[in-house]
Amino acid sequence: MSAATFRTAVVRTPNGPDSIEIIDVPVAEPGPGQIRVAIAAATVNPTDLGVAAGFFHAIGLVQQPEHTGLGWEFSGVVDAAGPGVDLVPGTRVAGLVTGFDRDYGTYAEQIVVAAADVAPVPDGLDLLAATTVPLNGLAAAQVVDLLGDAPAGAARLLVTGAAGAVGANVTVLAQERGWQVTGLARTGDEEFVRGLGAEFTTHAEPHWDAVADPAQLGDLALGLVRDGGAYVGLRPGLGPSAERGISVTAVVTASDRTRLAELLTRTAEGQLPARVHAVVPLDRAAEAHRVTAEGGLRGRYIICP
Numbered sequence: 001m002s003a004a005t006f007r008t009a010v011v012r013t014p015n016g017p018d019s020i021e022i023i024d025v026p027v028a029e030p031g032p033g034q035i036r037v038a039i040a041a042a043t044v045n046p047t048d049l050g051v052a053a054g055f056f057h058a059i060g061l062v063q064q065p066e067h068t069g070l071g072w073e074f075s076g077v078v079d080a081a082g083p084g085v086d087l088v089p090g091t092r093v094a095g096l097v098t099g100f101d102r103d104y105g106t107y108a109e110q111i112v113v114a115a116a117d118v119a120p121v122p123d124g125l126d127l128l129a130a131t132t133v134p135l136n137g138l139a140a141a142q143v144v145d146l147l148g149d150a151p152a153g154a155a156r157l158l159v160t161g162a163a164g165a166v167g168a169n170v171t172v173l174a175q176e177r178g179w180q181v182t183g184l185a186r187t188g189d190e191e192f193v194r195g196l197g198a199e200f201t202t203h204a205e206p207h208w209d210a211v212a213d214p215a216q217l218g219d220l221a222l223g224l225v226r227d228g229g230a231y232v233g234l235r236p237g238l239g240p241s242a243e244r245g246i247s248v249t250a251v252v253t254a255s256d257r258t259r260l261a262e263l264l265t266r267t268a269e270g271q272l273p274a275r276v277h278a279v280v281p282l283d284r285a286a287e288a289h290r291v292t293a294e295g296g297l298r299g300r301y302i303i304c305p
Helices: 048-052 134-147 165-175 187-195 256-266 282-294
Strands: 005-011 021-024 034-043 073-081 091-095 110-114 119-122 156-160 180-186 199-200 208-210 223-233 247-250 275-283 300-304
Touching: 005 282, 034 091, 034 156, 034 223, 048 282, 073 110, 073 134, 091 134, 091 256, 119 256, 134 165, 134 223, 134 256, 165 187, 165 275, 187 199, 208 300, 247 300, 275 282, 282 300
Parallel strands: 156 180, 156 208, 180 199, 208 223, 223 247, 275 300
Antiparallel strands: 005 021, 034 073, 034 110, 034 300, 073 091, 091 119
């Protein structure tokens, strides 16, 4: 990397992993309230697969004329800070970049972001684990916010994909709001899911009081909810239609520095799971997309620039 540029992964004409390109772009200086972070790690999430495949272009959420950045969550070290920032260079941080229609994402050697969108990484939590927290942890916390406290006598919650990055966090956090959680996952995930304090099943029958759907089963998951129950998904505007008096909501993941700091601390203390499947360099981002698209991973692919 030269002194004036850095490398980042983008999509020009989306058609899957083969459309990912590594390009050099000019280094930017942080402005007021911003920091520049030397990225140590970024995760590959299903949303990134959708961007590379053109799904979000097709529904009008991406209209970049030249290229679209990849990657939402990251960890790294502050290397420059703009005016009015309380984070000094050398601080380890993790954060979240939201939105689809942007030039650059977190698959990069560095990034300029609002200081309000990151939180310090606690001592004892390595940066690889920390990078799995911002998107997945905040999404899970916001799923549980939509569920709210479990109603008396109607507290049976099914979590689809309970062994996945979002589902595992929902499984833990929902129990703290009084829900009696059962995790839906594959047979080989039973020990892990039960280790989170939940019941376990590989095949769910209907009549749950609520279903949280990180696995994005959509109508199949909605069919498992009793009349008048609740369904919470991860894709706003793309989930199942409400029926039978069921409340249907979906998470719009947003940055939340205070909550992210709490989630990072709890992950450092072992209260929340942080699972890494594999670590690859930026040049192998396309490979990471291909394997993630095959499904069945129990942990995230991490890209280390």
